[in-house]
Amino acid sequence: MRTVNLIEAEAHLSLLDDLAKxxxxxxxxxRGKVVAQLVRVExxxxxxxxxxxxxxxxxxxxxxxxxxxxxxxxxxxxRY
Numbered sequence: 001m002r003t004v005n006l007i008e009a010e011a012h013l014s015l016l017d018d019l020a021k022x023x024x025x026x027x028x029x030x031r032g033k034v035v036a037q038l039v040r041v042e043x044x045x046x047x048x049x050x051x052x053x054x055x056x057x058x059x060x061x062x063x064x065x066x067x068x069x070x071x072x073x074x075x076x077x078x079r080y
Contacts, residue, residue, distance in 0.1 A: 001025045006035070 001018075002024060009016060016026045020038040028036040039077045063070075 006030045
């Protein structure tokens with residue numbers, strides 16, 4: 001864990017941000033006392049609700065032609 005004073009933190013905030021992103025904790029001191037700590041935050045992952053996903057996919061009407069054929073058709077219509 002790295003410790004820096006407030007003046008250093010203000011001068012080198014982007015460097016300290018990079019350290020925190022890499023997983024190293026950084027403590028910021030003001031007059032010898034810890035006033036802040038920079039740490040990496042793990043993103044919150046939402047759970048997938050399978051029932052809700054199934055109800056969405058069941059409500060969609062199936063395509064009559066493949067996606068590849070649709071893309072080819074759209075692509076060819078744009079040509080002169």
